[in-house]
Amino acid sequence: MTETLRTASASTGPALVTEVPGPKSRELHSRKTAAVPRGIGSALPIYIDHAEGPWLVDVDGNRFLDLGCGAGVNMVGHHQQSIIDAAAAQLNRVTHTLFGITPYEGYVRLAERLSEKTPGSHAKKTMFVNSGAEAVENAVKVARAYTGRRAVASLDHGFHGRTNLTLAMNHRAVPYATGFGPFAPDIHRVPNSYPFRDGLTGRQAADRTIAYLEERVGSADLAALVVEPIQGEGGFIVPAEGYLPALQEWTNRNGVVLVADEIQCGLGRTGTWFASDLFGVVPDVVLTAKQIAAGLPLAGVTGRAEIMDAAATGGLGGTFGGNPVSIAAAHAVLDLLEDEEQFAAARRIGNTLTDGLRRIAEHHPVIGDVRGHGAMIAFELTRPGTTQPLPGSAAAISEHAARRGVVLITAGSDGNVIRFLPTLDVTDDLLEYALTVIDDALNRHD
Ligand SMILES: Cc1ncc(COP(=O)(O)O)c(C=O)c1O
CATH class of the missing domain: 3.90.1150.10 (Aspartate Aminotransferase, domain 1)
Structure with a gap:
């Protein structure tokens, strides 16, 4: 990458003054x-x-x-003044207390806001952690606690993070998982809907996914099915029409927690609050991260109140999760998205x-x-x-x-x-x- 190329466009366009990288x-x-x-x-x-x-x-x-936005994070534009002001004001007030010890209002209000914006009008609760992978981990924790079941399924071409549990859920082992095993047991990857490659209708693809789940896992043992409504790292794979609603119908019928990993595709990215909304799907748990705080570390787990409450007090949380500065930035991001x-x-x-x-x-x-x-x-x-x-x-x-x-x-x-x-x-x-x-x-x- 050492080719020299000068100013590429008008004064409003990219402007290169050295070779790249310089x-x-x-x-x-x-x-x-x-x-x-x-x-x-x-x-x-x-x-x-x-x-x-x-x-x-x-x-x-x-x-x-x-056009990459730090993998989708700075969606509302870099250096947004309202976000900087909100974070700076919070830095001047208090930077950390640990919500699990001495809580603060911003966290509670952000939980209320996400519970309101995520699909479905049922009672919901929301908790905050530091990263997308941690959100996935916590979704699996509450789904297992709620169902009393052990198995978890994710889709081919999915990506859910770089922690040990999420490595077992990802499609791609190389390079993410290379040399890092052993991995968590009871994780199953099942076929997705990939209309360009498989040519299947949503119904056909869902039947294939469900047949695999029923034969290889068994719904009685399955705690959660984790899906990205539009797969991110996998290549923005949009499932065929009817695929996700068919999965939702099956998970509802079988008491399986449907987790929508909207870490890349959620919060306005697709032109709606959540990609699940595009497909008319109401997941049991919705995960948010990337865009939520414009680059400050924060991720949310929003789910049906009874699922989120399945973990015992003290069973969820962490030192930095829901840091007040990240939370303040997230309020400013949501204020922008309200427009x-x-x-x-x-x-x-x-x-x-x-x-x-x-x-x-x-x-x-x-x-x-x-x-x-x-x-x-x-x-x-x-x-x-x-x-x-x-x-x-x-x-x-x-x-x-x-x-x-x-x-x-x-x-x-x-x-x-x-x-x-x-x-x-x-x-x-x-x-x-x-x-x-x-x-x-x-x-x-x-
Ligand atoms: C859909 C999805 N889930 C989970 C993750 C993991 O998020 P993080 O890198 O914040 O742990 C990512 C990151 O790219 C993602 O795109």
Whole structure:
């Protein structure tokens, strides 16, 4: 990644003043290599100095259009003043008490707000932890406590985190799980709905998932089925219509807790509060993280009151979970999302990207599929005319884009998906610029 490319667009566009990565980034990267374990990768070794709106500015003064948003986190735009003010005010008041010892109002109010926004009008309760993986862990804890059952199922192509339990739930073992076993028992991965690859209707795919669960696990032993309504790391896989409602009907009938991991696809990302809403699904437990506090560590577990209350007092929690500063930032994020314009922006972004990518796909048959909802759009690279993945193809496009001032991140179990998780303040002009960069990358790649 050492090609030189000068200012890429008008003054409002990306602006590169050095090669990418620049000399300061390269120097930092050699220090990083010596100081930080290699297991902590850096897909694009561009060291960031500051950020604003949809922009990242690196230590060399290069300005990048950020279409990855730190894997979906800074959805409402970098450096939002209302969020900074809310967090700063809280820093000046109190930074930590440990909610399990001496609680505070912000936590309770955020629990109330999430319980109100998540799908379904039933009684709910919400708890907070530090990370998405921790939210998944806690969903499994309460589901087991509530049902008295041991088994947990997740879907093929799913991703749920990097803790020991979640490693057992992920589709991809390499690199996430390599060398880290033994893993938690009683975890089962079952087929998902992947319309582009399996060609099944939602009903057919659900029948396949359910048959697998009934034969290989047994509903009597199954505590929870954990699904991402739109799979994130797996490549923005949107299930066929009717798939999730059919799963919900089965879990309800069999007393299995349906957990929607909305850590990547929730909280406005798809142009609705929750992706479950797009499919008319009311999960028993909903998980939130990434976007919730604009980068401050926080994740939520919201579920039916009786499920959430199944754990004994003191059985849930942790030192930092629901930190007051993160909670204050989350209130400011939710205040922004209350404005319908944010969801409209997500839908506009989805339309611009989908139309643009379909246009590009007409003359680049390596684009096998364009899919997603709202500001969560991806394209999958395949051997032309087939569903066979082009392994590793996405990384080459992402590196090319970075050299043109656009941060684009990859996904897909085969490393053949480019995903867009932009900030909601990105303009159509900037998206069109990014599309020309992708077109150019594909011209070199085809
Ligand atoms: C759907 C989903 N679940 C869980 C996680 C894990 O979250 P964290 O990295 O905060 O532990 C992620 C992270 O990418 C995710 O996308």
